[in-house]
Amino acid sequence: MKKLLLTATALLALSGFAAADIQAPPGSEYTSTRKLGRALSNILYGITEIPEMIVRRSEAHGRKAGWSYGAVDGTQRAFRRLGYGFYELFTFTCPTYRGTFKPPYEKCGQDNRVDMNVYDGLSEFPPELGFESYYGHVRTQKF
Numbered sequence: 705m706k707k708l709l710l711t712a713t714a715l716l717a718l719s720g721f722a723a724a725d726i727q728a729p730p731g732s733e734y735t736s737t738r739k740l741g742r743a744l745s746n747i748l749y750g751i752t753e754i755p756e757m758i759v760r761r762s763e764a765h766g767r768k769a770g771w772s773y774g775a776v777d778g779t780q781r782a783f784r785r786l787g788y789g790f791y792e793l794f795t796f797t798c799p800t801y802r803g804t805f806k807p808p809y810e811k812c813g814q815d816n817r818v819d820m821n822v823y824d825g826l827s828e829f830p831p832e833l834g835f836e837s838y839y840g841h842v843r844t845q846k847f
Contacts, residue, residue, distance in 0.1 A: 734805040736796050742807060742828060743792035749830040750785030754778035756831040784809075785830060 757778030762770025788809055801808045809826050 736805055739792055739805045740796040743789045743796055745829050746785040746789030747793065750782050750789060752830050753781040753785060757781060781826065785826065788826075 754775060755778070758770045758774040760770075761774030761777065765773070788807070791808070796805075799805050807826075807828050
């Protein structure tokens with residue numbers, strides 16, 4: 705009994721010195737299932753880039769630019785999403801981009817979602833039309 709008590713005390717004392725890294729590695733949020741979801745979403749909803757670019761270009765440069773340049777830019781982005789979607793669908797089980805499951809295209813920051821331009825690249829998932837709010841709804845009281 706004395707030996708068991710001594711062993712338990714020694715283990716308890718030594719366990720105080722044990723330290724573990726509880727942080728997840730940087731690429732842990734990108735998994736093969738997320739890559740598959742990104743692929744399916746790019747294939748199914750990539751076409752939403754066309755009306756999204758028409759609206760963005762119309763707001764920035766006027767209706768004529770929106771319906772001409774916006775439509776062409778949106779079509780180009782939709783085809784790019786379709787290509788990346790099929791690429792990621794066929795390779796979703798293997799880490800292809802620098803040994804990770806991250807998207808192979810340049811991702812725009814979430815802060816630039818509204819003011820995104822051509823040079824920012826594609827966001828990870830296609831834009832949602834109609835039901836997405838970019839701004840928080842708060843009530844402020846003026847004094």
